[in-house]
Amino acid sequence: MKTYRLLSLCAALFMASHMLAQTSNHPLVGLWQQVQQSDGHTHGGKPGFIKLPVWKVIQPDGNFFIFLIAAPDATCIKTNEGAYTVNSDSVYTEHINGSVTDPTLIGKDNKISYRFETQDMLHVSYHHEKADRKGEELWIRVKLEVPRKEP
Numbered sequence: 001m002k003t004y005r006l007l008s009l010c011a012a013l014f015m016a017s018h019m020l021a022q023t024s025n026h027p028l029v030g031l032w033q034q035v036q037q038s039d040g041h042t043h044g045g046k047p048g049f050i051k052l053p054v055w056k057v058i059q060p061d062g063n064f065f066i067f068l069i070a071a072p073d074a075t076c077i078k079t080n081e082g083a084y085t086v087n088s089d090s091v092y093t094e095h096i097n098g099s100v101t102d103p104t105l106i107g108k109d110n111k112i113s114y115r116f117e118t119q120d121m122l123h124v125s126y127h128h129e130k131a132d133r134k135g136e137e138l139w140i141r142v143k144l145e146v147p148r149k150e151p
Helices: 002-024
Strands: 030-038 048-058 063-070 075-086 091-099 109-118 121-126 135-141
Antiparallel strands (some): 091 109
16 A cells, blocks of 8 residues: 555656646747837848847746836836646637736736747737737747847
């Protein structure tokens, strides 16, 4: 009986650690900065991306938050926070626990379709029940590296 309990406990710990490893290794986990595509007319004639002062942190423990830096005094504002669940390789759901941008979202689930344009570029789309159109966003992964100038 003692051996059975020990084996059961070991099996449970193994499954729990395996599930945690799957969550923490998911490609969504990380620090992301929102960007907009630019046709180049406003930035020297070269198409590219304009980095916005908005960041999303997707944590390995199943929580996320979004923050921005507001001009002109550079105040940092945490705008949304909650938990997320990965539903498939193209859909995850955010459960909103707090929002200063839209308090009516608190307690609601937001199903988000996603695809990786590259390993470090994430395209997301979603539709809020009270919105008249689908929202689309583009995010780039923030890495621990010195930024290099584009030629």
